[in-house]
Amino acid sequence: MITLDALRAFGADVDDGLRRCMNMESFYLGLFAALKGDRHVEDLKEAIAAKDLDRAFELAHALKGVYANLSLTPLSRPVQEITELLRARTDTDYTPLLEELSARKAELDALL
Numbered sequence: 001m002i003t004l005d006a007l008r009a010f011g012a013d014v015d016d017g018l019r020r021c022m023n024m025e026s027f028y029l030g031l032f033a034a035l036k037g038d039r040h041v042e043d044l045k046e047a048i049a050a051k052d053l054d055r056a057f058e059l060a061h062a063l064k065g066v067y068a069n070l071s072l073t074p075l076s077r078p079v080q081e082i083t084e085l086l087r088a089r090t091d092t093d094y095t096p097l098l099e100e101l102s103a104r105k106a107e108l109d110a111l112l
Contacts, residue, residue: 002032006111010074017071031070036112041105044082048094057086074104 004025007014021028040063047056060083067075078101085092 002029002111004029007072010072010107010111013071013073017069020069020071028070032112035066035108041101045098045102048098053086053089057083060086072108075101075108078104 004014004018007017018025018028021031040059044056044059044063047053047059060079063079064076064083067079078097082094082097082101085094085097
């Protein structure tokens with residue numbers, strides 16, 4: 001199981017995450033079980049590749065909420081940028097942001 005120290009080393013704002021969970025450490029850490037094996041980042045990459053910007057926006061927006069609520073800053077930053085680009089329906093190369101997001105998600109998965 002993931003620990004607060006591992007999350008801090010990953011770059012998460014653990015103190016903020018705990019505040020969002022009424023300082024209940026077991027509750028906060030328990031939320032990470034739902035992220036194990038999660039495919040939403042892969043689904044986002046596929047939607048962008050297919051130029052399905054509506055679906056991509058929905059996925060990015062949902063991920064942004066999850067990562068922000070868990071205070072996972074290394075994941076929140078790239079997905080927030082992707083979300084805003086998709087909100088504006090910006091036709092751009094999302095590859096660098098998707099690669100950063102995927103790399104950070106892989107780091108988190110290794111901790112889970």
